[in-house]
Structures are given as C-alpha cells and as structure tokens.
Amino acid sequence: MRTNAVTTETIFSKIIRKELPSDMLYQDELVTAFRDINPALPTHILIVPNEPIPSCNDVQPAHEAAMGRMHTVARKLAEEAGITDGGYRLIINCGEHGRQEVPHLHMHLLGGEDVGPMLIRKQSV
Ligand code: 5GP
Numbered sequence: 001m002r003t004n005a006v007t008t009e010t011i012f013s014k015i016i017r018k019e020l021p022s023d024m025l026y027q028d029e030l031v032t033a034f035r036d037i038n039p040a041l042p043t044h045i046l047i048v049p050n051e052p053i054p055s056c057n058d059v060q061p062a063h064e065a066a067m068g069r070m071h072t073v074a075r076k077l078a079e080e081a082g083i084t085d086g087g088y089r090l091i092i093n094c095g096e097h098g099r100q101e102v103p104h105l106h107m108h109l110l111g112g113e114d115v116g117p118m119l120i121r122k123q124s125v
Pocket of ligand 1: 039
C-alpha cells in the first residue's frame with residue numbers, strides 16, 4: 001500500500017470535510033475523530049489525520065505533529081468514554097498483511113470491555 005505521495009481520496013476525507021455524515025467526536029486543524037460505523041466493541045472510535053496520508057508506509061517527518069495529536073486525542077476521548085481505568089487498545093492497520101481496508105491512515109480506539117488477545121495466532125500447518 002505504498003503510494004509515494006499519490007494520495008487517494010477516501011470516504012474518510014468526505015467525513016472530515018463533513019460532506020458525509022458521521023458521529024464526529026472531535027476535530028481540530030490536524031486530526032478528526034468519529035465513531036466507527038461498524039463497532040467491534042462498546043467504544044470504537046477512529047482517529048484520523050486530516051491530511052489523507054494513505055498508510056503508515058507514507059508517514060514523513062512533516063506528519064509528526066498529526067501523529068502525536070492522534071495519541072493525545074485518543075487519551076482525551078478514552079477519558080470521555082470512561083475507559084481509562086479499565087484500559088483500551090489503539091490499533092493502526094497497515095497494508096495488505098495488516099488488513100487495512102480504508103487507505104487513509106487511521107487509529108482505532110477500542111475499549112469498554114476486554115478486547116481479547118492481541119493476535120489470534122495462526123494454527124501451524
Ligand atoms: P481498517 O480495516 O482499514 O483498519 O478499518 C477501517 C474501519 O473503517 C472499519 O472498522 C470500518 O468499520 C470503518 N468504516 C468504513 N467505512 C466507514 C464509514 O463510512 N464511516 C465510518 N464511521 N466508519 C467506516
């Protein structure tokens with residue numbers, strides 16, 4: 001999923017610009033956060049850079065402010081969701097092996113109950 005500066009507009013860009021509806025929880029000049037349309041857990045929020053960076057493979061030093069902001073916004077939204085004490089998981093999928101579906105880098109904030117093991121190991125063949 002390496003795209004070398006060729007940015008592809010996705011549904012997330014339209015959500016960021018409010019051209020498509022979403023349950024938006026936060027927006028500033030760097031990042032936007034909205035609820036996942038198909039939540040896997042009671043709290044399932046997507047935190048995305050406003051700039052359409054396709055994946056982790058495309059992150060550059062110029063993106064460090066947005067990457068850092070994603071983490072501070074995740075902490076703030078976790079507090080607002082009341083899941084700080086119980087704990088939560090932050091996930092960024094990248095590319096085909098990472099099972100990334102939407103090619104606009106995004107962090108999943110997942111919690112509200114035990115999220116389960118980090119990875120289900122493949123059965124050895
Ligand atoms: P990925 O597999 O790329 O890491 O995760 C993409 C996530 O985006 C999925 O959890 C999926 O449910 C969510 N998603 C896909 N389309 C939409 C949409 O139109 N609106 C919202 N709010 N979430 C979406």
